[in-house]
Amino acid sequence: MTKINKKSNIPTKSFLLAVFSVFGFWGIICSPLEAQAKEINQENVVYLVNQSRAEQNLKPLLINPELSKIAEDKAYDMVKNRYFAHTSPTGITPWYWFKQNNYNYKYAGENLAINYDDAEEEHLAWMNSPTHKRNILNSNFTEIGIATAVGVIEGKKSQVTVQIFAAPQTNIIAQAQNLSLSKKSTYILGAQTDGIKIEKTYLDNLNLKKENPLYEVIDANNKILTVAKSQSDKVVWTIAVLVLLMFFRDMVLDNIYTRKIRHKYSMANLIIFLLLFYILF
Incomplete structure (x- = not known):
């Protein structure tokens, strides 16, 4: 009778168990971190903006709490009054919120997005639009503020993101477009000013001396839905x-x-x- 020595595989099993435990633990750690990196919040949105600016050798934008408050007010107003546009149904322009928060600006801009749940996808959509990209890469801007809000817009639960850009001092006016949001889709909306001189706002019913705004509405596939013409x-x-x-x-x-x-x-x-x-x- 031949005696067969059976080698114990307990160490091998222990090694494999240890390896799987390490990878499993690493996966548990990485998943929340990856989710946090994609979350749409001020930290992530500003990081992506400044990353794009750095690639163009532009100075990073600094977070200004006043601009964050302006963004919050705009986001809350859109959710409260159930609209997605630069100008509210009652005629309130983006620049009204600057005045409410006592922020005097020389240049200002606003980017809007709706129904995105990934900060990178949202940023890519903005960067694929010349108008929104121009806001993000505008060398005149020095400060930024971000806010998000969740609410029901045209019968659909929606999340809106507001990007506010500015450099302290002057006044501009914006024109709005209203969107039909019958289906829950992702959209972005952008308004910018490039040193446009405006005497007073629409709400004050004052003289418009010069205006040449450009606005785009694009979907998540970067298809331009609307380009509003200048009021000229x-x-x-x-x-x-x-x-x-x-x-x-x-x-x-x-x-x-x-x-x-x-x-x-x-x-x-x-x-x-x-x-x-x-x-x-």
């Missing part, structure tokens, strides 16, 4: 209509009044036109 187009059409109305009025007066009276009306028309041109431009 509306101004041109308004003046054209007024000139036509004046012309037709003169034609009617030509058949009714004397040449002298018609001449007075023509002079009045010229004065009105010059005043409109001065006010609107």
Whole structure:
């Protein structure tokens, strides 16, 4: 009879168990860390912004608590009033929140996003849009504030993210677009100003001296849904209509009044036109 010596495999089992325990423990540690890195919060969003700026040799943006408060106010207002746009249904522009928080700015910008749950995906969507990327990489901006809020918008539970950029001192105005959010989809919305000089805000009903805003609405696949035109187009059409109305009025007066009276009306028309041109431009 041949005697067979059976070698114990207890050490091998112990080794494998130890290896699996280490990898299992590492997985337990890494999963929360990875989840935290993707979480949409101020720390992660600002980190991604400054990482993109560093790649372009731009100075990092500093977190300003005042801008964070402005972002919080805007996010809360969107959730409270159930809209996703730069300007609220009641006409409140992004720059209203700066005034409410006593922040006087020279340059300012706002990026909005909705229904993202991954900070990197959200940042990539912003960077794939020229308008939003321009905010993130704008060398004029020196400070930033971030806020998120969760609520129901158009019947859908939604999470909104607000990015506020600024450099202390001056005023601008923004135009809004309203989106249809019948389906729960991810969107981003951006507004920026590049040293645009505006005398006063829409709410104050004051003169617009110069404006050339550009806004984009894009979905998570980076497809541009809407590009809002500058309000200057509306101004041109308004003046054209007024000139036509004046012309037709003169034609009617030509058949009714004397040449002298018609001449007075023509002079009045010229004065009105010059005043409109001065006010609107």
